Amino acid sequence: MDTQPIVKENYNSVLIAFSRALMREAHVLTQHPDLLWQQIYNRLQWADAPSDGLVETEREGRCDLDLRPWGWAKSRGRQSDALFRILIGHNGAVTCCAVSPDSAWIVTASGDRTVRVWDALTGQLHHTLKGHTEPIWGCAISPDGSWIVSTSLDNTVQVWDASTGELRHTLKGHTHGIIGCAISPDGAWIVTTSGDKTVRVWDAITGKPQHILEGHTSGVRSCAVSPDGMWIVSSSDDKTVRVWDIATGQLRQILKGHTEPIWRCAISPDGAWIVSASRDKTLLVWDTVTGEILHTLEGHTDWVEGCAISPDGAWIVSASKDKTLRVWNAVTGEIQNILEGHSDWVEGCSVSPNGAWIVSASRDETLRIWDTTAGKSLHISEGHIRQIEGLVVSPDGTKIVSISGDKTVRVWDAITGNPQNTLEGHTGLVCGCVVSPDSAWIASTSWDRTVRIWDAATGKPRYILKGHTDWVFGCAFSPNGKWIVSASRDKKLQVWDLLTGKIRYTLRGHTHGVNDCAVSPDGSWIVSASWDKTMRVWDGSTGELQHTLRGFSDGVLGCAVSPDGAWIVSACHDFTLRVWDTTTGETRHTLEGHSAGIVGFVISPDGAWIASASWDGTVRVWNIITGAPRQILKGHRDKVVGCAVSPDGNWIVSTSADETLRVWDVATGEQILIYPLLAPGFCVTTHPWRPMAICGDNIGGLYILAMMNVKYGPIIVTAHQDEQGIVLRCPACQHIHLISQSQLGIEIVCPNKQCMLHLKINPFVIHLA
Template identity: 30%
Template sequence: MSGHANMITGIVYLPEGDRVATCSRDQTVRVWDATTGEEEGEPMEHGTVVNCVGVTKDGKRILSGGFDSKLRVWEVETHKLAEVWEGHELLIYSVTISPDGEFVASGDGGGRIVIREAKSGGEIRHSFETRSTVESLCFSPSGEKIASSHYHVIRVFDVATADLVLGPIKAHEHFVVSVLWSLDGSYLFSGSSDRTVCKWDSVTGDAVGEPWQLEGHTAEIYSLALSPDGTRISSASQDKTVRFWDTDSGGPVGEPLEHAGAVRALAFSPSGEFIAGGVSDKTLSIWRVPCPIPEHRPVKTFSGHEGRVWSIAFHPDGKQLVSCAEDNFIRIWDLETGEEDGKPLEGQGKDMYNVLLLPDRKRLASGGVDKMVRIWDLESREVVAELRGHTESVRWLDVSLDGRYLASGSFDTKIKIWDLETGAIERDTMSMTADIYFVKFSRDGTKLLAGSNGDGMSIWDWRSGELLVGPIDEGNGTIRSVLWLKDDEELLCASSKGTLRRWDALTGNPIGEPFKAHEEILYYLTMSGNGKYLATASGDDTVKVWDAETLEQLVVLSHGGDANYVTFSPDDKFLASACDDKQIYLWDLSQMEAMKQSDNASFLDVRHRSTDGRSTN
C-alpha cells in the first residue's frame, strides 16, 4: 500500500480489524482499508517526523507522537486534529494505551514517561524520569503495571503510584527495541537489535531459560509483536523479513515473510489471522500469518482428584475455585498458585455430582450418591447441615437468586425445594418419570425448570407446585442443560445429540431449528456474566465458546477426555472446565474477540468471509 513519502515508523490496527493506521517520517498519519488496501481520507499532518502511533480502545481517536515532543489526538472518522497534549520536552519515541482504555503512556528521548488519562484533556497522572531513552512501552494485561525498554535494560513501574517495582534488568548487550508482556502477565519478553529475545519472570525479574537466538535473521531487529492469543511473537528486521517464534519454547514457527525493504514496525490483526508490516521502502504490507493457529492452551491445570471431575464453581471473589469429583472429594483451589487450598472436603458416597457456592459466600452445597444435600462451612470445612429426603443420588442443585431456597433434582425422579435458613423442605410435589439431570430457577425466582432422561423438561410455579409448561419433548436427544433467556421468556437447551435449540418458555414451542454445536453429547451450557458469550462442554473432548447473540464459534478448547462442565469467572476473563481426565483447566479469555477462529452458521443465517491473503505494495 503506497502513499507515504518516507519510511513507515509505526503501525496499529483499529479495534474492528478492518482498518490500519500508520505513521511515517514524512510527518503524516494515514488510515488504510485493511481489505482493499485503499487509503481512507486525507493524511493527518503531524508537522514533524512521527515515531509512534496508537488508537484508543473505542477506535474513535488516533494518537501520534514525534519530533515536536507533543502527542496529537485525531478523530478517526474525520481525520481532524482534536487535541494536542503537552508533557514532554524531547522527541516522543513510544505511545501505548492501557488494556481497559483508561490511560495513555508515552516515552521520550530523555527518558521521561508520562501517564495520562485517555479521555478528552489528557490529564497527566504521572510524569517521571528514567534517564535513558524510552524505546518502547507496554502495559501489563491487568493494566496495573507498565514495562519500558531502554538502551540495555527494561524496567517495570506501578501505574497507580509510578513507583519502580522491578529493575532495571540488564537485558541485552545492545539496544532493547521492544518489551512485551505475556498474555497472562507472568512473563516479560525483551527484543534486542542483537537478534535475541529474552524471557523474564515478571515478579522476580529472573531470566526464564536461555536467550532465544533468532536464527534466520541476518541483520538487526527493529520491533516485536505478540499475537492476540499469546502463543507467538513476530520479529521485524533490517534483513527484509518477518519471522515467528513460539512463546513457550522460543523456537521458530511457520515460514518467514519476505519484503523488498527492511521491515520497521509490526502489528497483528485483532483476529491474529493477519499481520501488518511497515517498511522502509515507504509501503505497508498485510500478510496472512503463515503458521497455523495453534491449539489454545490452559494457563493453569489443577491436578489432585482421583476420578472424573463433575462440577466446578468460582468463588465470587475470583480467587478460588471449588470442584467435586468421582473420588468423593470437594477440593478448593487457589487460582493464583494453582495449588489446593487447605484440606479437601470428604463425602460419604462414591460420586459427588454437583457443588455450588451459596450467595452468602460462607457456605457451599453438594449433592451426590449418598442421596443427601450437604451444606458445608467454607472456613471450617465441616458439614453444617444434611438435607435428607431423596431416595436416590442427588444429581443437580440450584439456588434461588435471593439465596433463600435450594432446589435439588435426583435419580429418584423427585424435585425438592429446601429452605436454607431452616433446612426444611419447602416443596416436594414436583416430579418427573425418569432420572432428573438438571434443575434451574428462573431469573425472577418464581419458576423452576427441570429436565429428565425420559420426558424432556417441564416448568412449574414452584411455590404452588402448578405445572405451567411441559413436558417439552426435544425430539433430538435428551436435554442435558438449559439457560433462561430474555426475562425468562425463552430457553436455550443443550442436548445429548450435541445440538442447541431455543424454546418459548411461555408456550413450550420451539424457536427455529436445532443448531449443531458438537459431534457428541453436550453435557453443559453456561453464559458469561456480561451476557456476551456462551460456553459448551461436550463428550467430543472439547469446550467451545460462542457469541451469545449470533452463535458464531469463537474458540475451541481441547481436552484429554469428556468435558463435563464449564463456567466463567466472575470477571469473565477466565473459563474453567472439568474433565474426565481428572483435571480442571483454567483458560484465559481476556482477549476473546482476538480468539475468533472461523465463521459458523448462526440461528438466522450463514455468514461468509473472504479467506484470500492480502499483500499490496
C-alpha cells in the first residue's frame, strides 16, 4: 500500500485503526486468509481514523476485472464499535465465561460438553477440557488462577488444573443437573447450585461437602460469594434471591421482587449491594443490609440471562436473550451502553479484573470481547430488531424493502443503504412483500390477517385490506398494477382492486392453507400453491378455476412463472421441484436431487434455467429443456436459506445459516466471491440492474454488497406489446422505448443518452391482458 496519503502525526491512529480491524476480523481471516483486503477495507471505511486516503487509494487500485472479485459493503454492519475480538471453537452454545485474576486468559463452558481455556490477548485456544458427559452450565476460576471448576447437567462438579488441563476432582452429591458455581475469596471452598433445589458448599482441597443449603422451592440457577467470604447469595426459578450465612448455613434474607425465574446474581466489590437478572426482562439491585430494592434496570426486550459487576463497582453489565449486552451505571441505574453483535441469546458475561474489557458467551457458539472504553451507544442500530423475513428491490432500483418478525416494513435507499421509512401498523409477523410494477406502491402481508398497501415514497398507508380469516403468507401485483392477489392459510386467495381497495374475487377450492401465489406475465391468470398437495390456475379476469395441477406427494411450498408464461415451477415439501406446462397443465419435469427441504428458488431472466436453494447445503441449477441438473453448487457449510440471480443471468448469489453470502458463476459452477455475515443469513435478492446483492440475517441486519471485479453482461429484459407496438422499459432510467420485431433476441444500448445501459432483449413478447 502507498502510505503517502497519511500525515506523519497520524501514523499512530492509523495503526490503531488497522490493528483494531484485524482483531475484529481475526476469526474470519483464520478461516479465509484470502479475504484480507475485503474484510479490512469494509471495516476501515467506517472507522473514525485518518486512513481514508490510504484505503481509498488502495481500493481504486483493486477495482479491475483482471483482479480478484470482492464485495464492497455499502451498508454498515450491525455490530457495536466496542467489539474487538470474536473467539470461535465451541460446537454448541457457550453458556458461561470467567476471566483469570491476571486478565490473561478466559475460561468458557459449553453445551458441547467441554470447558475451554483461551488466551485473552491473542484469542488462541490453550486447552480443551473433556470429562463431562452432559452440557456444562457453569465455570469459575480460583483466586490464584491455578484451578478451574465446572458444573454440568451430568450432576457433577469437576475441578481442573488450569496449567495442565488435567482433572483434579469430581464432586458428586447433587441429584439433578448442576447449573451455577462460585469460589470463596481465599479459594478454600466451592459453592454450587442445582436443579435439585439446593445450594452445596464443598471443601476445595478434599472435595468433601461442607453444607447443604435448603430452602429454595425450585431449581437454583446461580450463586455468588461475598468479598469477605462470610455469606453466599443464590438465585432461583422460585423468583427469589436468598442470602445465606456461610459459617452456619442459615438463611439470612429472602429477597422478593422479580416476577419470573432469576437466572444470575452478582455481588458488588464492597459487598454493599447485589444485582439479579431475571426472565422478567429486568435486573434488580438490592441493598444487602436492608434487602430493599435500590434500582430496577429496564431496557432489555427479552429474558436477562446474565450479569456481572465492574471491579470498581461503578457499572453493571447484563446479557440477554434479546442478543445484546447492556451496561448500566450502578449508582443511578441509567443505561450507559448497548453492545450489539451476537446472533443468538447471550447466556453470560464477565468483566476482566482490570476493568478494561467484557467477555460474553452466547448460543451463537461464540465468545466475544468488548472494549469498555470504546464505541458507546445508547441506542440499538437503526433497523429491524428481529429476523429479516424477506427482501425486495423496487423495479426502478431506487429502494430496498425489508420485512421482519418485528412487525415492521422498512424502506432503504438501494444505493447508500440509508433508511428512508419505517412502515408500522401490522400487529403480527410480516411474512410477504412486493412492489408494484411502477415502483409507486408496496404491498405487505402478515400473520395479522391483513394485506397493507403503502405509498413507497412517503411510507404512508393507502389501504388496509381485510377479508382473510387467517395468516396471509404472500401476494403478487398484476403486471398493470391495477390489482393484487393474496394467499392465506384460510385456504383462500383474494383478488383486490387497487383503485377501490375492495375485493374483486375470492378464489375458493384449496382444502388446506395456500402458501404462495404468482401472476402470469400477461396478467391473464393466477397460480397458487397449497398444503393440499395441489397447485391451481385461475382466470385473472373472472376468478374461475382453469386447472388443478396434481401429482404432488406432499404440500406445495412455492410457485413462480417463467418470463414467457409458458411454464410454472413449484417447490414441494418432498424435496422436489416440478415444471408444469401452462397450456396443458401437464408435468414437464420433476427435478429430483435435493436431500432436504427446498427453501427458495429462482428462474433465470431468460427462462433457460432454475436455481434452487436447499437445507442440504447446496444450490442446484437445472436445465429447463431437459430437467437435468446443470450445476451443483457446493461450498456452504450449513443450510442454504435463499438464492437469487443477477439481472444479466451470469451469476447466482446464495446465503446460508453458515453466516456467509456466496456468489457463483452459472456457466462454470465455481464460487467467485464469499462475504462473511455477522449472523446466519435468511434471505437474499439482487438489484435489477446494478451488480449488487442484498441480504438479510436473523438478527435484523441488512447487507448491501457491491460486486467488485465481477464480470457483468447486458441486462436481460422482456418486451411487451401495447397499443404503440412492441415496447420495453429500461430498468435503469425507466424510459419506455419502441422497438422493432427484428430487435428481439439481440443486444442493444438504451436509447436514452443519459442512461446508455446495455440490454439484451428476450426473443419473445408479452401481450398484456
